[in-house]
Amino acid sequence: MALYNDKVMDHFFNPHNVGEIPDADGAGTYGSPVCGDMMLITLKIDENEKITDAKFKTYGCGTAVASSSMATDMIIGKSVEEALTITNQQIIDELGGLPAIKIHCSVLAEHAIKSAIYDYAQKTGKTYKALEGFDPDREEDDHSCQVDLTEES
Numbered sequence: 001m002a003l004y005n006d007k008v009m010d011h012f013f014n015p016h017n018v019g020e021i022p023d024a025d026g027a028g029t030y031g032s033p034v035c036g037d038m039m040l041i042t043l044k045i046d047e048n049e050k051i052t053d054a055k056f057k058t059y060g061c062g063t064a065v066a067s068s069s070m071a072t073d074m075i076i077g078k079s080v081e082e083a084l085t086i087t088n089q090q091i092i093d094e095l096g097g098l099p100a101i102k103i104h105c106s107v108l109a110e111h112a113i114k115s116a117i118y119d120y121a122q123k124t125g126k127t128y129k130a131l132e133g134f135d136p137d138r139e140e141d142d143h144s145c146q147v148d149l150t151e152e153s
């Protein structure tokens, strides 16, 4: 069986929402403590707290590209509150599944989105229950699997 399904491969080869919004209302970066890869998410948010645009740049693997492509698709058109409820597991489900060793790549997307919304909240003075205690600089362990990358090479 192939390691990646067709949907993951499509989002990798034809990623959506690549780039950086120059006058973003929120921007967040996150580096994976598992592999060191980085992701930047920028957001455009209107006066009704609706996400009207989202873009990503990543110095990461193909799964990080596919995860952020899917994750940005998922949050465009949603309210900030709704976007904050999106988990890496939902991103994986929308992609039709990921190999266990690549689950941390989806955590990168989830955390970068939260960091971008945190930046928006800081700039606008808004508070969100889902961000209580959130520290954009805290390294999140991969909360879905334990990966030993020494086995990968």
Ligand code: FES
Pocket (backbone or CB within 6 Å): 032, 035, 036, 037, 060, 061, 062, 063, 064, 102, 104, 105, 108
């Ligand atoms: Fe680092 Fe996928 S994000 S291996």
